[in-house]
Amino acid sequence: MENHTKLGMNRTGIQMAPLQGPDQVAYAQSRPAHPESGSAKDIVVARGSYILEAERVGSVPLPATGKGLAEAAKGKMSGVHPEVLFDKLGERASYERSGVRLYQAMIGKVEAIEHAEQAALLHDLNHICNEELQHFGLLTRIIKDLGGDPTAQTPSADISAVASLGMIQVLTDPRTTLAHGLQALLSVEMTDRASWELLIELARESGHDEFCSSFEQALAAEQEHEALVRGWLRKLVMAEAM
Secondary structure (H helix, E strand, C coil): CCCCCCCCCCCCCHHHCCCHHHHHHHHHHCCCCCHHHCCHHHHHHHHHHHHHHCCCCCCCCCCCCHHHHHHHHHHHHCCCCHHHHHHHHHHHHHHHHHHHHHHHHHHHHHHHCCCCCHHHHHHHHHHHHHHHHHHHHHHHHHHHHCCCCCCCCCHHHHHHHHHCHHHHHHHHCCCCCHHHHHHHHHHHHHHHHHHHHHHHHHHHHCCCHHHHHHHHHHHHHHHHHHHHHHHHHHHHHHHHHC
């Protein structure tokens, strides 16, 4: 697989058919959507009815331990909703676990594609991958400390997994370049950073300042990850352009 952008016989644009293109445009303009066949507003109305009838994606599991029940009761008594914290802890754990898989896929791509700075890029990717695994372990321990079940898939964890499917497809597609993979990872890291910031705020508001130091260390690591990925992406794209 060639690891650079190239000109080729791309037939997706209308300019590739200068004679037939205008005919296609005229055909579409002569046949506007029929009022009885539906409109954008009809789609919004239909989706709205489904939204009103739908149940939630899932639920935060009931605590299965005495410690978990006590934590939930303490939160309810103080006027907060501890299930929100459990939901976001589950989301972070799921995201960090997925992050390990994403970086493993990227490492495999870098190993398969010759590159002048292959060793340095692999060093940084392995460094990030190891820290993602450490963050997953941290979150697992904290969920257990709170009496929760780290193997349960909370609603936000479910949504996070669905959202990451596109990134997995980019990184495991044998046709994508190193720059394509780094672009996907940059999106992952930007979301990762924002999510850790939110978790820190939520932990403080929930009365769990004891976790904030560990969370802030994880946030600092994620900021470093974002900077590394951003730097490598810029280096590869600019080297290819010049």
